[in-house]
Amino acid sequence: MNIGEFDRKHFSPVNGGITATVHALKYLAIPYILFTVGLMALAGLDGPQRVADLLREMQTLVLIFGIVLTALGFFKGAYPKGSYSRFLFGITASVLVIVYVFSLLLDGRTEEVIAREAFELDLYQIFVLFFFPALLAVLMQFGEFADHRRPFLEKEGTIAVKEREDPKDRRFYHDFRLRYGSLYNGLKLARSTLIGFVIIPLIIVILMKAGFSSLNVEEVDSMMSNLDDISAYMVMLGVPMAALAFFKGFYPKGSLSRSIPAVIMVLITLYWIWVIGLGGKFIFDSIEEISLELDFSKLLLLIMVGTALWIVYYVLELLLYRPEWKDAGFPKDLPEERKARKEAQRKAKEERKAAKEKAKEEKRAAKEEKKEAAEQPKPEAKKEE
Amino acid sequence: MLLRFCMKLPLVATRLIIVAFKLMVAAIVVLSILPLLTGGIGLDLEGEDDGEMTLEDSTIRVQMPITVRNDGFFDINDLQVSFIFMDENGTLLAESEGEQMDIPAGEETEVSIELALDLLDLDQQVRSDLIFNGTEMMFDAKISAKYTLDMVQLSVEAGGDMGWGPFINDLQVDEWNAQATAEGDDRFVSVPFSLRADEVFNGLQTMTVTEYRDENGYTSNVSQSVHLSQQVNEMAKIPLSQEAYDRLLNGTANATVRTTLYVLDCSTYDEGYLNLGGGGGGDPIWNLQLQMGSSNLQGMGGSYFVSIPFSFQTDPAYQGQLADAFVEYSDSHGFHTNVNQMVNLQENGWAEVQIWLSPEAYDTVYNGNEMVHVKVTMTYEHWTGISEQDYSEPWGVSP
Numbered sequence: 001m002n003i004g005e006f007d008r009k010h011f012s013p014v015n016g017g018i019t020a021t022v023h024a025l026k027y028l029a030i031p032y033i034l035f036t037v038g039l040m041a042l043a044g045l046d047g048p049q050r051v052a053d054l055l056r057e058m059q060t061l062v063l064i065f066g067i068v069l070t071a072l073g074f075f076k077g078a079y080p081k082g083s084y085s086r087f088l089f090g091i092t093a094s095v096l097v098i099v100y101v102f103s104l105l106l107d108g109r110t111e112e113v114i115a116r117e118a119f120e121l122d123l124y125q126i127f128v129l130f131f132f133p134a135l136l137a138v139l140m141q142f143g144e145f146a147d148h149r150r151p152f153l154e155k156e157g158t159i160a161v162k163e164r165e166d167p168k169d170r171r172f173y174h175d176f177r178l179r180y181g182s183l184y185n186g187l188k189l190a191r192s193t194l195i196g197f198v199i200i201p202l203i204i205v206i207l208m209k210a211g212f213s214s215l216n217v218e219e220v221d222s223m224m225s226n227l228d229d230i231s232a233y234m235v236m237l238g239v240p241m242a243a244l245a246f247f248k249g250f251y252p253k254g255s256l257s258r259s260i261p262a263v264i265m266v267l268i269t270l271y272w273i274w275v276i277g278l279g280g281k282f283i284f285d286s287i288e289e290i291s292l293e294l295d296f297s298k299l300l301l302l303i304m305v306g307t308a309l310w311i312v313y314y315v316l317e318l319l320l321y322r323p324e325w326k327d328a329g330f331p332k333d334l335p336e337e338r339k340a341r342k343e344a345q346r347k348a349k350e351e352r353k354a355a356k357e358k359a360k361e362e363k364r365a366a367k368e369e370k371k372e373a374a375e376q377p378k379p380e381a382k383k384e385e
Numbered sequence: 386m387l388l389r390f391c392m393k394l395p396l397v398a399t400r401l402i403i404v405a406f407k408l409m410v411a412a413i414v415v416l417s418i419l420p421l422l423t424g425g426i427g428l429d430l431e432g433e434d435d436g437e438m439t440l441e442d443s444t445i446r447v448q449m450p451i452t453v454r455n456d457g458f459f460d461i462n463d464l465q466v467s468f469i470f471m472d473e474n475g476t477l478l479a480e481s482e483g484e485q486m487d488i489p490a491g492e493e494t495e496v497s498i499e500l501a502l503d504l505l506d507l508d509q510q511v512r513s514d515l516i517f518n519g520t521e522m523m524f525d526a527k528i529s530a531k532y533t534l535d536m537v538q539l540s541v542e543a544g545g546d547m548g549w550g551p552f553i554n555d556l557q558v559d560e561w562n563a564q565a566t567a568e569g570d571d572r573f574v575s576v577p578f579s580l581r582a583d584e585v586f587n588g589l590q591t592m593t594v595t596e597y598r599d600e601n602g603y604t605s606n607v608s609q610s611v612h613l614s615q616q617v618n619e620m621a622k623i624p625l626s627q628e629a630y631d632r633l634l635n636g637t638a639n640a641t642v643r644t645t646l647y648v649l650d651c652s653t654y655d656e657g658y659l660n661l662g663g664g665g666g667g668d669p670i671w672n673l674q675l676q677m678g679s680s681n682l683q684g685m686g687g688s689y690f691v692s693i694p695f696s697f698q699t700d701p702a703y704q705g706q707l708a709d710a711f712v713e714y715s716d717s718h719g720f721h722t723n724v725n726q727m728v729n730l731q732e733n734g735w736a737e738v739q740i741w742l743s744p745e746a747y748d749t750v751y752n753g754n755e756m757v758h759v760k761v762t763m764t765y766e767h768w769t770g771i772s773e774q775d776y777s778e779p780w781g782v783s784p
Binding site: 289290291292293294295296298299302303305306307309310312313316317320 | 392393395396399400402403406407409410413414533535536537538539540541542543544545
């Protein structure tokens with residue numbers, strides 16, 4: 001490891017402060033406030049003591065982990081992307097988040113208290129679900145490091161600036177070259193897709209099943225089996241979608257390699273909506289001699305039409321961003337580089353404008369000079385007469 | 386900058402359209418669900434009295450008005466309420482399909498559910514069961530409607546069994562109260578009989594035939610027209626020959642009398658043993674009969690009773706003596722009780738026992754249309770007589 005990257009010259013307290021504030025809000029302030037509100041509500045309602053004790057223990061954990069994560073966030077944010085220093089603090093923080101959440105289970109006591117006060121809920125199952133996106137968050141630190149390492153070193157002057165790619169002999173399938181991709185962006189989008197399409201729906205299913213089981217009513221058995229089927233579909237459709245989301249995020253805007261997975265994702269999303277919407281028909285016939293049929297397929301189709309508009313969006317995105325990407329020499333889609341490109345474009349534009357203005361001025365001056373010269377009498381000629 | 390924005394304008398526009406779509410769908414869903422959660426949409430059944438059942442010729446008509454409230458944000462369209470009635474085998478008996486109607490948002494509409502069941506369309510056995518014994522009929526109710534700009538269609542089906550009838554019950558020949566009369570040269574035996582009819586059958590004209598038959602093969606009968614009401618008490622005056630009349634009076638007739646009631650091509654009967662003169666062939670007591678038609682329920686400060694009367698006739702030699710009456714009562718829910726009572730023997734004896742009921746047993750017969758079993762056993766020295774009956778009580782219950 002290059003110790004020099006921990007040097008003060010790379011350190012930006014302002015950037016560190018921003019990241020620390022975000023971490024403090026996320027891991028310290030919001031959970032702490034939530035637990036405090038919970039405790040106040042319990043006190044007001046004369047709630048069970050064991051829940052209050054549990055919340056107090058959790059508050060302590062939030063304080064400990066929240067402060068450590070805020071500190072780690074400060075150091076992570078203070079160092080530039082692509083540096084070992086940022087990578088080290090970043091990866092430590094993301095691993096610590098997993099430990100933080102696991103410690104909130106309090107060795108099974110949280111689950112016990114919920115079981116006593118409400119219904120039996122498998123919190124470890126929910127933790128396993130949480131673990132996958134948390135793991136992707138760890139990998140995102142690797143991705144960020146890999147993506148920004150070269151620009152960081154280029155900026156440091158350690159390596160030569162990469163030359164722009166010549167678009168002459170380029171074919172459309174070259175869009176799939178790995179060097180155009182951003183690991184961080186891919187992992188980030190894969191993670192959010194996994195959360196939205198698999199983790200959250202599965203947690204909702206777990207909560208619903210736990211709630212239904214606590215009712216101890218035979219009538220909900222068929223509904224529970226429907227929920228199992230839906231869970232299976234969520235995994236079967238959500239995991240490929242997360243994989244496609246990786247490629248969509250990985251490749252830059254304007255590339256075919258981004259548009260194709262994006263369009264496939266939209267198509268799978270349409271099917272996902274159809275499945276989670278039970279094909280537009282909800283039939284409840286668990287209660288003897290009563291059946292309820294709700295046909296909302298038209299409403300579902302309306303939702304699907306709205307979602308299908310994303311296909312139009314991604315086609316337009318390909319067409320509109322492609323020239324820009326090509327002009328920039330097929331770079332990675334990194335925020336810093338995008339910012340630098342925009343700045344360069346702005347400067348070039350300003351320079352062009354200034355040159356244009358200057359040329360205009362010169363032209364006008366020349367014209368006026370000519371005019372003045374034409375208006376003045378020619379004394380030499382008179383003399384000659 | 387402006388040029389760049391203009392270049393990306395189609396993308397921005399597409400995103401805005403997608404957001405607008407999402408907002409629109411979210412608004413539609415919220416506005417659809419909200420009135421359901423807040424009770425803005427609902428069905429109100431009118432007062433109990435408004436659910437009217439009438440009999441026209443042979444057709445039973447049921448009218449039930451329902452008020453549908455729509456305080457939601459969207460119109461309810463094509464609201465339709467339909468009913469199907471079937472017998473136990475699933476054969477369609479009656480069908481009612483309401484007209485489709487629209488209920489604009491913020492209004493309420495009365496939907497009248499009409500059901501017509503022509504009794505003559507029923508199989509004779511089914512009809513007979515329905516009129517005299519009561520029967521279980523299966524029904525299927527279906528409510529369907531469109532909501533949320535016709536994008537959501539709701540259909541609710543409910544099925545079940547429904548007890549119908551009996552519309553006429555408790556036909557009883559009161560032979561213990563029969564009297565032989567002579568009018569000039571004509572001889573008669575007058576036998577009272579009684580029955581109960583449901584309010585729906587009030588005023589319906591029916592026919593009864595009361596037939597007298599003795600052990601010598603003598604028969605005679607009388608037909609009479611009876612207008613049904615909730616309590617019918619009639620007297621059948623059967624002409625007799627002088628010989629038959631004499632046999633009846635001297636106790637050698639061993640006669641039976643049967644009253645048959647004809648309603649809508651169905652019939653039921655009750656019969657009894659007539660012995661006006663010579664007693665019960667040596668028995669101290671004869672003609673022991675439960676009189677469930679005169680039974681009644683009583684609730685007194687949390688205690689519940691059923692009064693069960695029974696009648697009998699006593700040989701003059703034993704009148705004034707005491708006999709033991711043991712009355713047993715049970716219902717279909719497993720409630721079983723009995724009571725023992727001493728009874729004073731009289732010529733035309735009438736006694737009544739009070740049986741304690743549990744609150745559940747009281748509730749069963751008061752609010753449900755349940756069958757109970759009653760048995761009276763009278764014992765006098767070595768003589769024992771039994772009368773028992775399954776009785777579908779009308780106490781506080783309308784069929």
